[in-house]
Amino acid sequence: MNIEETINQRSNSSCELCKADNSLSLYAVPPEDASDADKSIQICQTCFEQINHSKELDANHWRCLNDSMWSQVPAVQIVAWRMLKRLSSNAEVWAQDLLDMLYLDDEMQAWAEAGQTADEEDGEPTKDSNGAILQAGDTVTLIKDLDVKGAGFTAKRGTAVRNISLTSNPEHIEGRVNGTRIVLLTCFLKKSN
16 A cells, blocks of 8 residues: 555545545655655645645634644644644634643654744744743743732742743743733743753
């Protein structure tokens, strides 16, 4: 059985991300080539165009990742991780929540991050109060007590905010403080080691 037949059988003749059953094609998950069924997935035209930035990202289309991220196929998990990462950097809170649940071992994490740098370096970097560059998933510490409007509590100085999300504004990040997801100004944060 050739690669295309193997993947078609594995995917039940549908997109391995959104389950669409029309306009399907093989997609070699970068930086891999298409010579291995384990490094390729079958996707629809809509997924392909958004993965390759040829069409604007439609966040609602990618709600399908809630199911496909649990696939047993590593290549599907890699693409799900990359798309969730892109969506969370576009301030999609639900995508960051799914990303928080998705576990990749060290080898798969390295594969997932390979090829991500070009996307993430397009805009101005997000920096903490000391000028250290922040990335999604980092841990930061508050350097000042902050009143959280609408939530009725004060985020205390020294509080660690783990697994932050970047936003489209380089002066803001999102993170959980006291179980509440809030937007924080980077000028009140210090990157933790």
